[in-house]
Amino acid sequence: MSVHVPVLGAEVLQWLQPRAGGVYVDATVGYGGHAAAILAAAPGGRLIGLDRDERALAGARERLAAFGARAHLVHADFAQLGEVLAGQPADGILFDVGVSSAQLDDPVRGFSFRADAPLDMRMDPSRGQTAADLVNTLPGPELAEILLRYGEERWAARIADFVVQARRRRPIATTGDLVEIIRAAVRAGARRGPGHPARRTFQALRIAVNGELDALRAGLAAAAAALAPLGRVVVIAFHSLEDRIVKTTFRGLGQHGFAVLTKKPVRPTAAETAANPRARSARLRALAREGIGA
Ligand SMILES: C[S@@+](CC[C@H](N)C(=O)[O-])C[C@H]1O[C@@H](n2cnc3c(N)ncnc32)[C@H](O)[C@@H]1O
Numbered sequence: 001m002s003v004h005v006p007v008l009g010a011e012v013l014q015w016l017q018p019r020a021g022g023v024y025v026d027a028t029v030g031y032g033g034h035a036a037a038i039l040a041a042a043p044g045g046r047l048i049g050l051d052r053d054e055r056a057l058a059g060a061r062e063r064l065a066a067f068g069a070r071a072h073l074v075h076a077d078f079a080q081l082g083e084v085l086a087g088q089p090a091d092g093i094l095f096d097v098g099v100s101s102a103q104l105d106d107p108v109r110g111f112s113f114r115a116d117a118p119l120d121m122r123m124d125p126s127r128g129q130t131a132a133d134l135v136n137t138l139p140g141p142e143l144a145e146i147l148l149r150y151g152e153e154r155w156a157a158r159i160a161d162f163v164v165q166a167r168r169r170r171p172i173a174t175t176g177d178l179v180e181i182i183r184a185a186v187r188a189g190a191r192r193g194p195g196h197p198a199r200r201t202f203q204a205l206r207i208a209v210n211g212e213l214d215a216l217r218a219g220l221a222a223a224a225a226a227l228a229p230l231g232r233v234v235v236i237a238f239h240s241l242e243d244r245i246v247k248t249t250f251r252g253l254g255q256h257g258f259a260v261l262t263k264k265p266v267r268p269t270a271a272e273t274a275a276n277p278r279a280r281s282a283r284l285r286a287l288a289r290e291g292i293g294a
Pocket residue numbers: 004005006007027028029030031032033034035050051052053056076077078079096097098099100101123215216
């Protein structure tokens with residue numbers, strides 16, 4: 001297991017403001033990096049950590065063992081945050097969405113276009129359709145729509161056509177198979193552009209496989225409903241589709257008893273991105289529930 005360095009670690013504490021005896025929720029506990037920092041900053045406080053990936057939870061269990069019963073871990077999608085909390089108010093809720101470095105680096109999960117692996121991409125491998133199921137069964141136009149909407153991929157229609165042709169010959173089984181098809185579909189000029197030609201397609205399929213944007217909308221609504229007066233929600237997003245949802249949801253809540261604390265998203269420092277290139281696209285936003293009678 002690679003040691004996970006939490007993104008925007010100091011900024012999360014600055015905006016969440018954990019305090020002694022508080023109740024906190026880490027909706028994406030991952031390997032427990034942020035959760036450990038929150039528990040350390042809130043003496044006597046409790047943290048409920050959710051993740052839809054059992055393997056990540058096993059890592060968090062190990063990392064948070066020193067906090068004993070102060071940490072309570074639950075295998076759940078954060079869209080179900082309301083059911084998990086069952087009416088218990090929270091003083092702070094953190095979302096650090098997307099996949100973890102451990103998931104990306106795990107060669108059997110199929111999240112990375114850099115390693116050949118079964119084309120899976122499920123954060124919770126115990127349920128739902130894999131990326132292979134989608135690329136082998138969806139009608140071409142539906143596949144193109146996913147690549148366009150969730151990947152903002154300008155070659156969406158052409159990649160979808162190439163996928164449909166390729167799967168007539170044999171099923172697309174691995175990340176390597178898909179990367180090869182994308183390379184063939186994307187014109188030479190685009191192949192020379194910045195970034196890997198498969199990056200947008202992989203992002204799109206991952207979002208579709210895991211229903212990431214719907215889960216984020218549901219999770220943010222549940223978080224706002226669960227927040228104690230003066231409690232805070234902090235969200236770290238990694239691409240513009242997620243960040244747009246956070247921004248518009250917060251703006252809407254700003255009219256209904258909440259205050260948006262971050263006018264602009266908080267970005268990592270140059271020092272952090274130099275040390276951890278995966279932090280590069282992170283954007284943090286924070287929201288507070290107003291006090292009673294505010
Ligand atoms: C970027 S990592 C979080 C890392 C964590 N903050 C840390 O310090 O170790 C994102 C985690 O969120 C989980 N995740 C993503 N979407 C989720 C959802 N809808 N419900 C629950 N967990 C989710 C992923 O499985 C992954 O482990």
